[in-house]
Amino acid sequence: LAKTTQPISMDSYEGQEVNITCSHNNIATNDYITWYQQFPSQGPRFIIQGYKTKVTNEVASLFIPADRKSSTLSLPRVSLSDTAVYYCLVGDPPGGGNKLTFGTGTQLKVEL
Amino acid sequence: GAVVSQHPSWVICKSGTSVKIECRSLDFQATTMFWYRQFPKQSLMLMATSNEGSKATYEQGVEKDKFLINHASLTLSTLTVTSAHPEDSSFYICSASSWSGGSNQPQHFGDGTRLSIL
Numbered sequence: 041l042a043k044t045t046q047p048i049s050m051d052s053y054e055g056q057e058v059n060i061t062c063s064h065n066n067i068a069t070n071d072y073i074t075w076y077q078q079f080p081s082q083g084p085r086f087i088i089q090g091y092k093t094k095v096t097n098e099v100a101s102l103f104i105p106a107d108r109k110s111s112t113l114s115l116p117r118v119s120l121s122d123t124a125v126y127y128c129l130v131g132d133p134p135g136g137g138n139k140l141t142f143g144t145g146t147q148l149k150v151e152l
Numbered sequence: 153g154a155v156v157s158q159h160p161s162w163v164i165c166k167s168g169t170s171v172k173i174e175c176r177s178l179d180f181q182a183t184t185m186f187w188y189r190q191f192p193k194q195s196l197m198l199m200a201t202s203n204e205g206s207k208a209t210y211e212q213g214v215e216k217d218k219f220l221i222n223h224a225s226l227t228l229s230t231l232t233v234t235s236a237h238p239e240d241s242s243f244y245i246c247s248a249s250s251w252s253g254g255s256n257q258p259q260h261f262g263d264g265t266r267l268s269i270l
Contacts, residue, residue: 074258083158083245083261084196127195139186140247140259142196 044128049147058115060146062128065109073104073111076127078145084127088113115148123150155179156248158262166270167238173231173265175246181226182248186259187219190243202229236269243267 045063052058064073072091076084088095088102090111095102101114115122125145155178163171175185184203188196200221202208208221218240220232229248233240243266247259 076261081243081264081266083156083247083263086154086258086260089258139198139201141198142188144195 043141044130044143046126046128046143046146048144049149051149051151052118053151054119055117058118058122058148058150060113060115060126060128060148061110062113063110064128064130067108067130071108071130073102073108074129074131074140075100075102075113076129078125078127084142087126118148118150120150120152122148124148154260156182156246156260156262158246158265160265161263162266162268164268164270165236168235169269171233171236171267173233173244173246173267175229175231175248175262177227177248177250177260180248180250182229183226183250184248185223185229186247186249187221187229187231188245188247190245190264192243196245199231233267236267238269241267241269 072089074089075087077087078084088097088100090102090104092104103112125147127142127145129140131140157176157178159174165171186201187199189199190196198211199214200208200210202221202223204223204226210216218234223229243264245261245264247261249259
């Protein structure tokens, strides 16, 4: 399983765009990139998943460069409720019978 | 869609007691379920992987006789912490995934069970 590296913490203000970058230098050809969000005392919540280029859904965008050695989760116009831990995971393929290895995650703190 | 329900959400019991935690996929059939443990301020640690109708696969260092996992149906997996001791106190989280549309689907997580052993 490819190892991931993320910033331990980030601070932002309401209304700003937040970009969290994850490094995964030894990502394998079949690996997908998945991001989860976790609030205290809750299970992680799936945010977005991608393999290459750009993926967008109703809550976030995921940017993956051509070499796939990193990825960036973009949260547009964050609010206080986006304060949480964000995990970047790399696995082949997503879900199913394949294990996920959680790294340390990024603690995002959004203030007024 | 893709709702995973975990019960109970919180339990306190005396040392030596066995505790059963249930994990249900409410609106999909889970071919695989996973059990994680999370200590305060730490990340999730995978304990075991279970496929319906077969024995669970435990991660290195996880005692299979201590943490009994049963995955008897495509919508239910249980984790039983046998003869629990204070060091077993933790946040236990399950997840479930399925095979749909010709591909594996992302894991969806329950809201966890806070276990406190006195």
